């Protein structure tokens with residue numbers, strides 16, 4: 001059974017998959033009891049942050065914090081502030097991510113470093129900031145948003161694929177470190193999901209992608225959010241160190 005009022009922190013919560021995760025965790029309920037209060041981190045679009053808070057309403061507490069997820073110092077300060085507002089932390093979702101695609105021949109050092117800092121270093125930053133609390137309460141759920149690209153690679157995304165493969169190694173290592181303390185650490189690897197991140201694809205690129213997806217459609221942010229919600233629930237108590245693809249069958 002889901003316990004009352006867990007406390008969740010989600011990085012990159014203003015749009016796309018992160019927004020769907022914030023909504024899923026806030027709306028999830030069992031036996032008439034809401035699942036989680038949520039603090040989300042974002043680095044742009046104050047109006048989007050306000051809109052989400054309005055959309056979720058008053059039943060669940062939702063707090064927004066503006067911070068750069070790639071900054072170690074910001075992460076510690078933001079998590080401290082979020083814990084103060086939420087009264088603790090039970091769940092961390094590392095979702096913030098960016099792309100800066102190019103063939104290696106043309107990829108700049110800046111674009112390689114930036115993608116690693118936002119996508120991978122942020123996972124270290126936020127996991128490090130919550131782990132002491134989770135260990136001392138002997139309970140925690142960490143879900144990291146990786147990508148199928150971290151499993152199979154993708155031409156033009158060596159920086160992004162490296163960051164996502166790094167997240168998978170990080171997930172399995174931390175899962176082994178904290179399994180005996182009641183903390184699970186899992187990764188979700190989305191395939192191609194309809195968000196602003198993938199909106200740059202033209203129609204021809206979309207059709208080529210769809211050809212390679214057995215379910216013949218791109219995913220929706222909610223497809224990913226539901227799996228994240230499940231991994232945070234008590235039904236997933238005995239699952240740790242796993243990478244679950246949500247990709248319409250692309251990688252099997």
Ligand SMILES: NC(=O)c1ccc[n+]([C@@H]2O[C@H](COP(=O)([O-])OP(=O)(O)OC[C@H]3O[C@@H](n4cnc5c(N)ncnc54)[C@H](O)[C@@H]3O)[C@@H](O)[C@H]2O)c1
Pocket residue numbers: 011012013014015016017018041042043044067068069070095096097098118145146147148189190191192193194195196197198
């Ligand atoms: N959309 C896809 O097809 C897809 C596929 C696989 C994996 N993913 C992963 O899912 C996650 C979410 O992707 P999305 O498609 O929703 O992307 P998006 O671009 O729509 O949203 C990204 C979110 O991350 C936040 N963010 C970016 N940089 C940040 C920073 N430095 N500090 C704080 N917040 C920051 C943004 O504010 C935004 O809320 C990312 O990690 C992405 O790599 C997406």
